[in-house]
Amino acid sequence: IILIDEIFTPDSSRFWPVASYSPGRSQPSLDKQFVRDYLETTQWDKSSLPPELPLEIIQQTSERYLEIYRLLTDKQTL
Numbered sequence: 001i002i003l004i005d006e007i008f009t010p011d012s013s014r015f016w017p018v019a020s021y022s023p024g025r026s027q028p029s030l031d032k033q034f035v036r037d038y039l040e041t042t043q044w045d046k047s048s049l050p051p052e053l054p055l056e057i058i059q060q061t062s063e064r065y066l067e068i069y070r071l072l073t074d075k076q077t078l
Helices: 033-040 055-073
Strands: none
Touching: 033 055
């Protein structure tokens, strides 16, 4: 088997913390959904380039991606 695409990354998969999982509700996510949710709060019409992300959103996204890395690898740093 040759894997030719990404697998189990925060850009392609959904990651929800099991401790806070609650069926039928919006779940806290450790993936791209955080950025999608932010973009839904802007006036972006999706027919043009997306707006520049604020530094706070970039930092929080990085923290979420690092957290899923830690959970999947049991390593603290890259």
